[in-house]
Amino acid sequence: MTTTMPEFEDQELLRYSRQILLPEWDLEAQYRLKQSKVVLIGVGGLGTVSAQLLARAGVGELVLVDADTVDDSNLQRQVLFEPEDIGAPKAMVAAQKLQHTTPWLKVTARLERVDQASLQEIVQDCTLVLDGTDNFATRDLINRVCHAQGIPLISAAAIGMVGQLSYFPPEGPCYRCLFGESGIDDRSCAANGVLASTPQIMATLQAHHALLALGLNLSPLAGKLLLWDGMTGEQRLIRFSHDPDCVICGDTLGSPL
Ligand SMILES: [Zn+2]
Numbered sequence: 001m002t003t004t005m006p007e008f009e010d011q012e013l014l015r016y017s018r019q020i021l022l023p024e025w026d027l028e029a030q031y032r033l034k035q036s037k038v039v040l041i042g043v044g045g046l047g048t049v050s051a052q053l054l055a056r057a058g059v060g061e062l063v064l065v066d067a068d069t070v071d072d073s074n075l076q077r078q079v080l081f082e083p084e085d086i087g088a089p090k091a092m093v094a095a096q097k098l099q100h101t102t103p104w105l106k107v108t109a110r111l112e113r114v115d116q117a118s119l120q121e122i123v124q125d126c127t128l129v130l131d132g133t134d135n136f137a138t139r140d141l142i143n144r145v146c147h148a149q150g151i152p153l154i155s156a157a158a159i160g161m162v163g164q165l166s167y168f169p170p171e172g173p174c175y176r177c178l179f180g181e182s183g184i185d186d187r188s189c190a191a192n193g194v195l196a197s198t199p200q201i202m203a204t205l206q207a208h209h210a211l212l213a214l215g216l217n218l219s220p221l222a223g224k225l226l227l228w229d230g231m232t233g234e235q236r237l238i239r240f241s242h243d244p245d246c247v248i249c250g251d252t253l254g255s256p257l
Contacts, residue, residue, distance in 0.1 A: 008034075012104060016058050029215035030058055036127040036214045037061040041114060041142055043090045044068075045189065045199030046132030046156050046206065048080040053207035055098040059214065061106040062098065064091040065122060067113040077196040114138065119145045128213060130206055131155040134188045136179075143168065143175035147248050152213060154221075156206040159187050161195050161230030163202035167209055167221035172249030173242040178225060181247075198230055 008016075008030070019025050036059050040047045043066035051062060070078075070085045070093060078090075085093045091109035098107050112118060119141060123129055129151055131142050139155060146153040150170040157164050168174050189199075205226065212218040225238045244251045 009104065012058070015102075019057065025215060032217075033058045033211070033215045034060040037063070037125065038128050038130060038210065038214070039063040039065065039123050039126045040130045040132060041065045041119075041138070042132035042134070043078075043080075043094045044074065044132060044134070045077045045194065046158060046203040047130070048078045048090075048094060049200050049203035050130055050132060050156070050207040050210070051094055051098060052080060052101075053204065054210060055102050055105050055107070057207075057211055058102075059105070059210075061108075062095075063108045063110060063122060063126065064094050065110040065112065065114060066091040066094075067111055073190075077194065077199050079200070114141070116141060116145065120149065123149060123151055126151060128210060129153045130210060132203065132206070139175060144248055146170065147172070147174050152219070154206050154209055154213070156202045158199040158202040159189060159192060159194055161198055163198055163205075163228040163230075165202055165205050165209070165221065165226040165228075166224065167213065167219045169219060169222050172246065173223055173240055174246065174249045176248045177243040177246045177250075178240050195230065201228060201230070 016030050020027055020030055038054055038059050040051050040062065043064050051064060055062060068090050069087055070081045070090055072086055075081055080094045080097045089111045091111050095107045095109040098105060110122060123145060129142060129146050131139055131153060133139055143153060147170055152170055153168040155166055155175060209221055223239060223241060225240060227236045227238065
């Protein structure tokens with residue numbers, strides 16, 4: 001292997017010792033994780049869990065993007081928040097908590113609602129984007145910007161007692177290939193409800209696949225949609241392929257005529 005040997009403080013080596021012990025996860029995987037910058041869009045039921053796992057696992061840099069403030073109704077499932085945080089900006093509270101647990105983590109809070117211009121700037125030099133938002137328009141925008149900038153995207157969704165997850169490589173197949181122009185289920189937790197465990201499960205899977213991608217260059221969910229059903233315990237994988245007519249990553253754009 002030609003990777004430069006990592007420089008870890010003793011405390012980091014101790015912190016990650018159970019991970020480095022794994023036959024599948026060595027010091028070089030830990031180093032790749034430390035070199036990674038992950039942008040999380042949405043610091044709610046999904047984002048609080050995935051951010052916490054990635055920070056604890058040893059991701060070098062996190063950017064947390066959310067314009068909302070903490071509400072009492074969030075505390076049922078958004079694990080980084082406590083009653084004393086009510087009214088404070090979610091991204092800021094989350095960044096402070098993560099920084100406390102992992103002092104060497106570089107973490108930035110962006111208290112803003114993303115649009116195309118801001119998203120292009122936020123994700124421009126990152127390694128991976130995690131989508132934890134709850135509406136199709138934002139998910140579609142994140143997909144477009146990630147594809148245009150060549151950044152992989154892991155998108156998770158949780159509602160009620162069901163969830164879904166997929167990994168979208170920059171070259172596709174992308175979110176639009178999978179869901180089309182009109183999108184899918186656009187219900188929000190605020191309007192339709194969510195069991196506390198659902199976002200935790202989906203965000204844990206999202207963080208797991210982020211670790212696989214960042215540490216091991218593995219993306220077993222590329223071209224597959226994972227569906228989790230909390231009522232039956234069933235988990236299914238649905239394969240999908242590149243849509244040649246996709247306006248984001250399809251052959252009709254970008255290829256010479
Ligand atoms: Zn596409």
